[in-house]
Amino acid sequence: MLIHLEKNQNLADLVKEGTVLVDFFATWCGPCKMLAPELEEYASQNENVTVIKIDVDEHQMEASKFNIRAVPTLLVFKNGALVKESSGYRDVDGLKDLVDNA
Numbered sequence: 001m002l003i004h005l006e007k008n009q010n011l012a013d014l015v016k017e018g019t020v021l022v023d024f025f026a027t028w029c030g031p032c033k034m035l036a037p038e039l040e041e042y043a044s045q046n047e048n049v050t051v052i053k054i055d056v057d058e059h060q061m062e063a064s065k066f067n068i069r070a071v072p073t074l075l076v077f078k079n080g081a082l083v084k085e086s087s088g089y090r091d092v093d094g095l096k097d098l099v100d101n102a
Contacts, residue, residue, distance in 0.1 A: 002043040005054045011062055015077040020050045021099055022075040024068045026057055031089040032072045042095040049099055076102040 005011060014020065023039055025032035036053075043051040056063040056071055066075060066082075076084040076099055084102035 001047070002040060002051045002053070005052055005059060005062070007058070011052070011054070012080070014050070014052055016080040018050060018079065019048065019099060019102075020052060020077040021095065022052045022054060022077065024054050024056050024063055024066070024071055024073040024075070026071045027055065029071045035072050035089050038090065038092050038095060042092050045092070046096070046099070074098060078102065 003014065005014075011022070015022070021039075021042075023032075023035065025035070039051055039053065043049070054062055056068060066073075070087045072088065074086045074090070074095075075082055084098060086098055090098060
């Protein structure tokens with residue numbers, strides 16, 4: 001499942017159960033644009049993982065809370081706990097490795 005975080009949604013509620021991959025991105029970021037279709041494909045192939053996209057320009061408080069300094073930055077949560085962080089582009093296999101090894 002792929003979710004774009006909306007203004008009224010609380011990230012903490014969305015990551016509290018199961019495995020969640022969070023993508024902090026910006027619309028002006030080239031590597032973020034390259035990553036977007038990879039995330040969509042990953043989400044469609046891995047129904048047991050929720051993928052959440054967060055635009056850092058629209059959600060500055062969330063980006064600040066996680067000390068996001070570069071985009072794209074990927075965070076992996078398991079049952080509410082942050083277990084892995086990675087910056088930069090990854091293909092589908094790289095995303096799978098990131099989540100599987102978290």
